Amino acid sequence: MANLNETIHQPVRLRIMAALVALEAGNEVDFSYLRDLLEVTDGNLGAHLRKLEDAGYIAVNKTFVDRKPRTFVAATVAGRRVFQEHVAALKSILKGK
Amino acid sequence: MDISPSEAEENLAAIQAVMQKTRHSIASSGTTVTLIVTGIVWLVGFVSTQFLPGEIIGYVWTGLSIFGTILGTIWGFRMGRRVRNPAVAATAKRAGLYWLFLVFFCTVTIAVAWPLDGKQVTVLIVLFAMIGHLAMGLLLSFAAVWWPLPITALVLISYFLLPDLFYLWMGILGGGGMIALGLYIRLRW
Numbered sequence: 100m101a102n103l104n105e106t107i108h109q110p111v112r113l114r115i116m117a118a119l120v121a122l123e124a125g126n127e128v129d130f131s132y133l134r135d136l137l138e139v140t141d142g143n144l145g146a147h148l149r150k151l152e153d154a155g156y157i158a159v160n161k162t163f164v165d166r167k168p169r170t171f172v173a174a175t176v177a178g179r180r181v182f183q184e185h186v187a188a189l190k191s192i193l194k195g196k
Numbered sequence: 197m198d199i200s201p202s203e204a205e206e207n208l209a210a211i212q213a214v215m216q217k218t219r220h221s222i223a224s225s226g227t228t229v230t231l232i233v234t235g236i237v238w239l240v241g242f243v244s245t246q247f248l249p250g251e252i253i254g255y256v257w258t259g260l261s262i263f264g265t266i267l268g269t270i271w272g273f274r275m276g277r278r279v280r281n282p283a284v285a286a287t288a289k290r291a292g293l294y295w296l297f298l299v300f301f302c303t304v305t306i307a308v309a310w311p312l313d314g315k316q317v318t319v320l321i322v323l324f325a326m327i328g329h330l331a332m333g334l335l336l337s338f339a340a341v342w343w344p345l346p347i348t349a350l351v352l353i354s355y356f357l358l359p360d361l362f363y364l365w366m367g368i369l370g371g372g373g374m375i376a377l378g379l380y381i382r383l384r385w
Binding site (some may be wrong): 102103105108110113114117118120121122136137186187190192193195 | 222
């Protein structure tokens with residue numbers, strides 16, 4: 100039986116992971132870019148990013164660019180792996196329809 | 197944790213939509229910008245070279261080079277603000293140095309091989325530029341590796357098989373092809 104990942108299954112977190120996994124490995128996206136892409140609020144995105152970071156699925160990199168604080172987000176190797184497993188689980192549920 | 201097949205289908209559709217939107221968003225300012233800007237420069241520059249008198253062509257290419265550099269810099273800056281690769285950022289200075297060396301080696305090659313006609317100089321410059329793009333693609337972004345290869349093939353075909361139409365071929369097929377490819381990736385990918 101397929102194993103769905105409960106952390107990733109939440110709709111906003113699922114979309115966050117999908118966006119991050121779509122990037123080339125090693126690339127990271129700006130927080131505001133991700134917010135605009137997913138059409139969510141700062142607070143909502145921040146809360147879900149914390150949960151994914153706590154689970155070790157994403158890495159959050161707070162830095163300064165031109166003396167301004169910036170936050171970059173990337174999927175970790177573990178995050179990419181569990182996301183692929185989650186997608187495989189969804190596909191197996193669909194096949195068993 | 198159990199969900200219904202229809203819910204699984206909805207989730208997969210949502211994943212697909214976000215991944216496509218992300219790729220499209222990135223593609224619209226990455227490789228596509230390079231392709232479209234270079235395509236415009238080639239189209240105007242080479243078609244002008246085919247038809248305009250020699251004394252005007254220098255001004256056309258100078259203007260196009262300035263246009264391409266400014267546009268490429270602005271878009272590169274915008275792109276860097278949204279998506280970045282820390283490993284790439286760390287090697288950016290080395291990449292810049294690589295391009296300087298490549299320009300130096302290209303200039304030296306032309307000087308050693310001199311006298312050359314305009315077509316030979318053009319082919320050498322384009323070949324060195326494609327080597328540069330290929331190397332950058334292999335080192336920094338594998339997705340950008342493939343496009344210098346068909347462009348190189350196009351240049352060599354026109355140089356060896358269609359010498360009389362060389363500049364026109366380079367402008368319309370090379371430049372126009374890059375613009376079309378850039379637009380296709382931006383709109384359809």
